[in-house]
Amino acid sequence: MNSLLQAETGGLPINDVLFVVTPYVVLALFFTMTIWRYVKEKFSYSSYSSQFLENSYQFWGSVPWHYGILSLLAGHLIAFALPRELLWWNSVPARLYIIELSALIFAVVTLIGLVNLIIRRAIDSRIRAVTSKMDVIILLLLLAQVGTGIWVALTARWGSSWFAAVVTPYLYSLFTFSPDASAVVNLPWSIKLHILGAYLIFAVFPFTRLVHVLVVPNHYLWRRTQVVMWNKRKAQGAEQ
Amino acid sequence: MNVRSQVSMVFHLDKCIGCHTCSIACKNIWTDRKGTEYMWFNNVETKPGTGYPTQWEDQSKYRGGWEVSGSRLRLKSTGKARIITNIFHNPHLPTMDDYYEPWTYKYEDLFNAPAGTDQPTALPISKVTGEYIDIKAGPNWDDDLSGSPIYAANDPNLKNVTEEQRQQLQAIERLVFFYFPRICNHCLNPACVASCPSGALYKRGEDGIVLINQKRCRAWRSCVAACPYKKTYYNWSTGKSEKCLLCYPRLETGQAPACFHSCVGRIRYLGVLLYDADKIEDIAKLPPEKLVEGQRDLILDPNDPAVIEAARKSGVHESVIESAQRSPIYQFVKVWKIALPPHIEYRTLPMLYYVPPLLPVLGSSANNIYENGTNAEAIFHPFDETRVPISYLASLFTVGDEAKMRYVLRKLMAVRTFKRAETVGDIPMAVALEALKLADTTEAEAEEIYRMTALPTFAQRFVIPPMHREEAIEAFKDPQDHKRAAGFGFMDAPKRGL
Numbered sequence A: 001m002n003s004l005l006q007a008e009t010g011g012l013p014i015n016d017v018l019f020v021v022t023p024y025v026v027l028a029l030f031f032t033m034t035i036w037r038y039v040k041e042k043f044s045y046s047s048y049s050s051q052f053l054e055n056s057y058q059f060w061g062s063v064p065w066h067y068g069i070l071s072l073l074a075g076h077l078i079a080f081a082l083p084r085e086l087l088w089w090n091s092v093p094a095r096l097y098i099i100e101l102s103a104l105i106f107a108v109v110t111l112i113g114l115v116n117l118i119i120r121r122a123i124d125s126r127i128r129a130v131t132s133k134m135d136v137i138i139l140l141l142l143l144a145q146v147g148t149g150i151w152v153a154l155t156a157r158w159g160s161s162w163f164a165a166v167v168t169p170y171l172y173s174l175f176t177f178s179p180d181a182s183a184v185v186n187l188p189w190s191i192k193l194h195i196l197g198a199y200l201i202f203a204v205f206p207f208t209r210l211v212h213v214l215v216v217p218n219h220y221l222w223r224r225t226q227v228v229m230w231n232k233r234k235a236q237g238a239e240q
Numbered sequence B: 001m002n003v004r005s006q007v008s009m010v011f012h013l014d015k016c017i018g019c020h021t022c023s024i025a026c027k028n029i030w031t032d033r034k035g036t037e038y039m040w041f042n043n044v045e046t047k048p049g050t051g052y053p054t055q056w057e058d059q060s061k062y063r064g065g066w067e068v069s070g071s072r073l074r075l076k077s078t079g080k081a082r083i084i085t086n087i088f089h090n091p092h093l094p095t096m097d098d099y100y101e102p103w104t105y106k107y108e109d110l111f112n113a114p115a116g117t118d119q120p121t122a123l124p125i126s127k128v129t130g131e132y133i134d135i136k137a138g139p140n141w142d143d144d145l146s147g148s149p150i151y152a153a154n155d156p157n158l159k160n161v162t163e164e165q166r167q168q169l170q171a172i173e174r175l176v177f178f179y180f181p182r183i184c185n186h187c188l189n190p191a192c193v194a195s196c197p198s199g200a201l202y203k204r205g206e207d208g209i210v211l212i213n214q215k216r217c218r219a220w221r222s223c224v225a226a227c228p229y230k231k232t233y234y235n236w237s238t239g240k241s242e243k244c245l246l247c248y249p250r251l252e253t254g255q256a257p258a259c260f261h262s263c264v265g266r267i268r269y270l271g272v273l274l275y276d277a278d279k280i281e282d283i284a285k286l287p288p289e290k291l292v293e294g295q296r297d298l299i300l301d302p303n304d305p306a307v308i309e310a311a312r313k314s315g316v317h318e319s320v321i322e323s324a325q326r327s328p329i330y331q332f333v334k335v336w337k338i339a340l341p342p343h344i345e346y347r348t349l350p351m352l353y354y355v356p357p358l359l360p361v362l363g364s365s366a367n368n369i370y371e372n373g374t375n376a377e378a379i380f381h382p383f384d385e386t387r388v389p390i391s392y393l394a395s396l397f398t399v400g401d402e403a404k405m406r407y408v409l410r411k412l413m414a415v416r417t418f419k420r421a422e423t424v425g426d427i428p429m430a431v432a433l434e435a436l437k438l439a440d441t442t443e444a445e446a447e448e449i450y451r452m453t454a455l456p457t458f459a460q461r462f463v464i465p466p467m468h469r470e471e472a473i474e475a476f477k478d479p480q481d482h483k484r485a486a487g488f489g490f491m492d493a494p495k496r497g498l
């Protein structure tokens, strides 16, 4: 709140625009546009897999990329949702090293996957034929994001701890509508770039193939095996 | 008893002339858009041959269909347990190279080429990349045995054929083939439906047509890998899978599907079968040697009062029961027992049946004369020195059981002998009647089979049940009003991305 008041009195400092105004604009954009796309352009919700066109290089891109990025996102989520527990875990150095090292390994795996995906898209003519502008933009943004992430991991040590201590309170302040960016603005530029990169990705997310993340088929695990639809009766599972 | 109705099909392979009219009829209606060029919801293969996509029957490569593990039935490649690993990279997914890369020709070069001493040519270009390509495969590349040492020799159905028979298949004076038209089988236990992580595929309750909801498909590609017949196709442009829809908009207006309607050989029959949905899983789990009978047992007699009663209770419309009673499919499959499901060992319970081809089987001769035989045993004798080994046909239609294949071929042969005795008269009638008896059939049945094979009218071949789609909309709309409206489904253009 302090910083906002300051903003009212002394014009808009750049940090407030970047770390207070931007996230709200991005969130609003993210929600309205994904929902709009789901309602109005449902046909376009797809992962646009290109494995059918190129099968072998795809393995070395898609598989490390997905496992890597999902692990990294899970790590960020844990630091956001369970900061106390994480700090407790990290209080023993050996345990901190384990977390930091595995995060770095996952980051490298992610980078390898992503670079492979980019190279594949560049060199295979069939894949080029199904590459849109948005595909290029999002791939470059993701590359930059993974890049800054690794830069942060290497330069600003013990991220799992300071994330829980500094970034988590900042994110909480955003979600509780009492934004306080004071701690974040003093962080090194590598981290600030990483945060801004995340906002940018969230902003373009609804316009890219990334929307497939929102329709992951978790339902499959508990639905009945066969699907039968009736004219009048409600959809019902068949005999399995 | 949970009675359901299924629009089912019979293809009479002896009548197929391999003209591909069916494929073209389908393509012109459904798959002439970008991303679908390589798809043939209906394709016609030459057998022996590797088919389309190449070697689709080789499930050690594609892992399609179901397998029994313990007391459970599970998908070979894409079950629930493997969803996470398969979704990022499906190791059993066929790629475009297993089908073929669609192409066109650079026709404008014919007009734009500068004047010169050579004829200008239109070189082939890929419909995917637009670049020049060297055409190496097509949808019926091994048509009529072209390139058979490369293609036909790799037919997975030849695995039970002896080396000697294989040699004979290659011998030029004994060369033999038949056509095998294929569409989606609209299975009772569809592997495609079961494998879809998004639940985009479904079977329609009233008629059993298997469809893909284009708005729910997310390009996870599971159905393409799971269907053992490779009858779902991935649209590489829209990022959605597509498949044969049995021309449901045509069926709903009382017309036969385009491939059926246009079939030049009139090999195609369509009608309703009633079956007991409670038994699907038990039948699909039967040991391989019981599958053919099992699937036949699943089908109920539409004239049995108990079945009619149960069908009414299960909500099958009166008009559909009546249609099932006139179904040519019921006659072929259940009464005459001469139509068999393809590769039932995949355990999807396909609802498209084939009358196996007799012609190439009988294309053998003694003393350079085609012998018809003068006694009943001799009539069946050629089966043992056939050009197409019985084991080959058995691998396609009876899980390798030659006795079951012999039963069907004998009956077909007996009918032919009987009609020949009657119309040509060069075979004594007594011999023909003896043949009928040996083939487990009667004069009356032989006459019926003959009529349905050789002389059926359009209305006898296609007994299309009323689809009662008005019931789907009457809650929101007066069906009478709707009747005046045009069009169906697909409100969004099939474009890629936003």
Ligand code: SF4
Pocket: B183, B184, B185, B186, B187, B190, B191, B192, B193, B210, B226, B227, B228, B229, B230, B231, B232, B243, B348
């Ligand atoms: S043939 Fe394949 S696509 Fe058609 S219903 Fe059976 S499993 Fe599904």
Ligand code: SF4
Pocket: B015, B016, B017, B018, B019, B020, B021, B022, B023, B044, B179, B181, B262, B263, B264, B265, B266, B267
């Ligand atoms: S149109 Fe009929 S006869 Fe011609 S290839 Fe197709 S199924 Fe065979």
